[in-house]
Amino acid sequence: MNRFFRSFALMFGAAPRKPEPGEVTPAGKALMKYKKTPEQVKLRKEKIAHEHEHPVFSNKWKYRRWASIVILNLLFIVSYWFDVQLVEGALTASRFVGFHMADLNGALQVMLAYKEVMINLVIGTATVVIAWWLVGGRAFCSWICPYHLLAEWAEWLHLKLAARGWAKDHAFHRTLRAVLWFVFLALAAITGYTVFEYVNPVGIVSRALIYGPTIALLWVLFLLGIEVFYSRRFWCRYVCPIGLSYGITGAISPLQVEYNLEKCLHEGECRKVCLVPHVLEVTKMGYASDAFEYIGADCTRCGMCIDACPQNALRFKLRGLDKII
Amino acid sequence: MTDEIKAAEVVPKKKMSSRELEKRRMFLRSVGAGITMVSLSLVGYYPILTKLFSRLRPPGALIEEKFLSACIKCGQCVQVCPVEAIKLADGDEGFGIGVPYIDARTQACDFSCDAVQCVLACPTGALTHEIARKEEVRMGVARLARPDACLAMRGEGFKGAARSGDFKGLHRYVEVDRWTPVRIADHSYDLEICDLCVRECPITGAISLQPVSAHAGDKRRMPVVTSQCVGCGACEMMCPAEPAAIVVDPKIVKERAA
Numbered sequence: 353m354n355r356f357f358r359s360f361a362l363m364f365g366a367a368p369r370k371p372e373p374g375e376v377t378p379a380g381k382a383l384m385k386y387k388k389t390p391e392q393v394k395l396r397k398e399k400i401a402h403e404h405e406h407p408v409f410s411n412k413w414k415y416r417r418w419a420s421i422v423i424l425n426l427l428f429i430v431s432y433w434f435d436v437q438l439v440e441g442a443l444t445a446s447r448f449v450g451f452h453m454a455d456l457n458g459a460l461q462v463m464l465a466y467k468e469v470m471i472n473l474v475i476g477t478a479t480v481v482i483a484w485w486l487v488g489g490r491a492f493c494s495w496i497c498p499y500h501l502l503a504e505w506a507e508w509l510h511l512k513l514a515a516r517g518w519a520k521d522h523a524f525h526r527t528l529r530a531v532l533w534f535v536f537l538a539l540a541a542i543t544g545y546t547v548f549e550y551v552n553p554v555g556i557v558s559r560a561l562i563y564g565p566t567i568a569l570l571w572v573l574f575l576l577g578i579e580v581f582y583s584r585r586f587w588c589r590y591v592c593p594i595g596l597s598y599g600i601t602g603a604i605s606p607l608q609v610e611y612n613l614e615k616c617l618h619e620g621e622c623r624k625v626c627l628v629p630h631v632l633e634v635t636k637m638g639y640a641s642d643a644f645e646y647i648g649a650d651c652t653r654c655g656m657c658i659d660a661c662p663q664n665a666l667r668f669k670l671r672g673l674d675k676i677i
Numbered sequence: 678m679t680d681e682i683k684a685a686e687v688v689p690k691k692k693m694s695s696r697e698l699e700k701r702r703m704f705l706r707s708v709g710a711g712i713t714m715v716s717l718s719l720v721g722y723y724p725i726l727t728k729l730f731s732r733l734r735p736p737g738a739l740i741e742e743k744f745l746s747a748c749i750k751c752g753q754c755v756q757v758c759p760v761e762a763i764k765l766a767d768g769d770e771g772f773g774i775g776v777p778y779i780d781a782r783t784q785a786c787d788f789s790c791d792a793v794q795c796v797l798a799c800p801t802g803a804l805t806h807e808i809a810r811k812e813e814v815r816m817g818v819a820r821l822a823r824p825d826a827c828l829a830m831r832g833e834g835f836k837g838a839a840r841s842g843d844f845k846g847l848h849r850y851v852e853v854d855r856w857t858p859v860r861i862a863d864h865s866y867d868l869e870i871c872d873l874c875v876r877e878c879p880i881t882g883a884i885s886l887q888p889v890s891a892h893a894g895d896k897r898r899m900p901v902v903t904s905q906c907v908g909c910g911a912c913e914m915m916c917p918a919e920p921a922a923i924v925v926d927p928k929i930v931k932e933r934a935a
Contacts (some may be wrong), residue, residue, distance in 0.1 A: 446753070447800075568768030571768065
């Protein structure tokens with residue numbers, strides 16, 4: 353339970369910390385001790401040297417994810433343009449073969465602004481909450497969100513520029529997102545308008561894809577510009593309230609990324625590619641509290657760390673599946 | 678003693694370590710970004726407060742203010758409309774971004790869906806489900822804005838298509854095709870006195886032509902709108918005068934609802 357609260361606090365902006373000795377399980381302690389024996393330290397150094405000589409990098413999950421984002425958004429477009437009525441609407445609210453779906457954050461905004469709730473909206477929101485709880489909450493971000501894909505390309509450009517010294521990453525405090533999440537919900541309730549939707553690039557991009565380009569896309573371009581030149585993944589990391597809403601949904605999801613302390617060499621390759629590297633602090637030497645640990649609630653289940661890990665110390669895990677079988 | 682106190686006072690003024698400095702910069706940057714983001718989102722208030730836009734909303738729309746809050750900006754109403762009358766507003770309309778509207782002159786709602794499909798599609802009740810028939814709709818009210826341009830007011834007839842060749846607007850002519858709306862530009866008329874707004878009105882009894890004078894030889898007729906008008910804009914789209922002699926005022930919806 354304690355670990356769950358820590359993962360939740362981390363999502364709302366708390367700094368990652370080493371676990372207290374009392375929080376580490378006997379298995380975790382034993383593994384740590386074993387890893388610090390001189391033979392193991394030597395072996396690890398050799399293994400890492402070998403990794404540097406023969407780097408392996410997989411794009412398996414990345415390309416699956418990109419395919420998922422493209423196909424799902426294409427479904428919306430095709431459904432409308434060819435009138436097949438498979439997925440009607442946009443990402444803010446839709447009907448999937450007739451079933452109502454409503455974006456959790458969008459629905460919250462509307463409920464607070466309008467102060468009346470239609471049964472359709474309740475059904476749509478509940479469907480989405482259950483569906484995204486099952487597949488891991490922020491999986492919405494990395495597997496569905498069209499802005500995420502654009503931001504990934506902007507991030508690629510940013511890293512290229514940064515390597516040449518033409519751009520520098522300016523970090524923001526992660527509490528900013530939690531504050532904005534509350535502020536935008538409060539603004540919806542106070543003003544009676546869905547204020548956040550005005551700057552929401554996810555809605556803007558989704559609608560532009562389906563209903564045709566709009567001048568609001570300039571705002572999205574501006575945000576991408578910030579991400580390329582000023583701050584890596586600015587929107588997704590520090591601003592997006594949608595991400596936090598889904599993060600809360602998936603905090604106790606059965607689908608998790610599992611960390612295997614024994615296999616890990618603590619190279620830090622995973623943290624370099626991660627959108628939310630604070631959830632991977634656990635992979636630092638001395639930060640794990642058990643032999644196996646789930647990555648925190650803020651994890652988008654994008655699988656980049658799984659692709660990046662040279663030792664297969666990270667993997668997708670369906671919680672409780674072994675108990676059922 | 679005094680020296681000690683002085684030293685203690687001086688300590689906080691000492692140069693901060695680069696790490697502390699970066700921490701402080703990050704904090705200020707974050708506060709700045711937060712304020713900027715909220716301020717930018719509130720820019721959306723401007724077109725609302727100044728009433729920059731006065732849009733005709735789809736059938737069943739709540740009064741403007743409530744409509745903007747209840748709409749989830751998904752465009753499901755856009756997708757079900759058989760004549761594609763509904764469009765989504767752009768970022769220049771502030772909080773109205775992504776909210777549906779109808780530009781009646783370009784493509785009016787002619788109720789060719791037979792029910793109010795957009796209302797049924799709406800997931801949030803922004804298009805209120807209390808409406809089930811086209812006669813119950815109150816989007817606005819038609820008004821003869823340019824009587825001088827009105828052919829009937831001038832006692833003139835009309836020949837040819839109501840709108841010019843490149844006009845893409847659709848209308849359902851029951852006598853041509855009961856189920857599929859066709860292009861207005863492809864449908865020709867030959868009228869002794871222009872009565873297009875009355876003839877193509879989808880609501881019975883919403884508009885009629887009345888004689889301008891009691892004189893029997895006077896061919897002039899005036900389109901008179903009744904309280905049964907739902908404000909669909911079919912008359913505005915159909916009017917052959919350029920710009921249209923008859924237009925729909927969306928604002929009146931508010932007054933009526935109040």
